[in-house]
Amino acid sequence: MAKNSDRKDLTEKFRQAASTSTGRVHIVPSHDGWSVKKEGAKRATVVKATKQGAVKAASDLKYATRIIVHKKDGTIQKNAKVK
Amino acid sequence: MTDSKNVFVNCPFDNYYFPLLKPLLFTLIYLDLNPQISETSDSGVTRLNTIKNLMAVSKYSIHDLSRMEPLKRKDYPRFNMPFECGIDFGLKMSNEKKYGDKKFLILEKEQYRYQRVLSDISGNDIKAHREDPEQIVKVVRDWFKPTNANIPMYKEIWLAFNEFEYDYEQILTEAEYDPKDINSLTFSDIIENMNEWIIKYK
Numbered sequence: 001m002a003k004n005s006d007r008k009d010l011t012e013k014f015r016q017a018a019s020t021s022t023g024r025v026h027i028v029p030s031h032d033g034w035s036v037k038k039e040g041a042k043r044a045t046v047v048k049a050t051k052q053g054a055v056k057a058a059s060d061l062k063y064a065t066r067i068i069v070h071k072k073d074g075t076i077q078k079n080a081k082v083k
Numbered sequence: 084m085t086d087s088k089n090v091f092v093n094c095p096f097d098n099y100y101f102p103l104l105k106p107l108l109f110t111l112i113y114l115d116l117n118p119q120i121s122e123t124s125d126s127g128v129t130r131l132n133t134i135k136n137l138m139a140v141s142k143y144s145i146h147d148l149s150r151m152e153p154l155k156r157k158d159y160p161r162f163n164m165p166f167e168c169g170i171d172f173g174l175k176m177s178n179e180k181k182y183g184d185k186k187f188l189i190l191e192k193e194q195y196r197y198q199r200v201l202s203d204i205s206g207n208d209i210k211a212h213r214e215d216p217e218q219i220v221k222v223v224r225d226w227f228k229p230t231n232a233n234i235p236m237y238k239e240i241w242l243a244f245n246e247f248e249y250d251y252e253q254i255l256t257e258a259e260y261d262p263k264d265i266n267s268l269t270f271s272d273i274i275e276n277m278n279e280w281i282i283k284y285k
Binding site: 007009011015026028029030031070079 | 102106215216217238239241242243244245246247248249250252253254255258268272275276277279280281282283284
């Protein structure tokens with residue numbers, strides 16, 4: 001359980017995390033296949049039929065510095081820097 | 084009087100259900116609603132009173148009855164959820180003037196399985212999540228659609244939740260908590276963190 005001292009610290013980190021502008025791109029499952037989504041954007045940049053296709057499309061994006069691949073349940077499968 | 088922003092959440096509180104509970108809570112907060120969850124308490128009587136009080140202030144309730152079967156062969160089924168669901172129905176029927184506007188969403192794993200074990204609730208809003216986190220976002224969002232003309236599409240919420248998941252894992256791991264353990268943080272901590280994240284995200 002979070003200690004009281006951690007509580008404010010964690011809350012602040014969550015507040016900051018959502019507003020950090022980064023080159024992170026998420027590969028997330030969607031009904032149409034796999035979406036490539038720039039972090040903070042409300043809509044997907046592109047949707048591909050396969051996860052592999054989505055990862056390839058994400059690595060072609062100029063602004064992408066890190067690709068975070070999610071599993072079907074939304075959890076993280078892979079988190080890697082773009083070469 | 085019930086508060087139209089409050090949503091009482093009645094579901095299994097364990098690590099198996101945690102991957103569904105997180106998107107469920109996230110969806111409610113994203114829709115500017117206040118999830119009402121009972122934190123674990125030592126005293127059974129106090130806990131039941133707390134639950135009743137949370138139900139009494141919530142216009143909406145979500146009762147997940149998917150754990151009507153045990154997770155493993157030697158486990159027992161969980162009766163807490165149907166029991167609390169019954170209390171909520173009882174509360175509504177006990178005072179139509181005060182609680183008549185209460186609305187219930189019943190969640191199940193499969194669409195028609197409840198008919199074999201709890202046929203009395205037929206005719207209510209019963210939706211299947213198939214134990215799929217994306218599906219739980221969709222059914223909860225769709226259920227609230229008639230109450231909110233400006234409700235976002237479920238995909239927007241699901242995409243936002245995926246980003247939250249990344250931050251949740253990173254921040255908790257860095258702080259030496261286990262992000263997969265439902266007991267790492269209290270529910271009020273999780274709700275507060277989701278709230279802060281969503282405010283900034285939006």
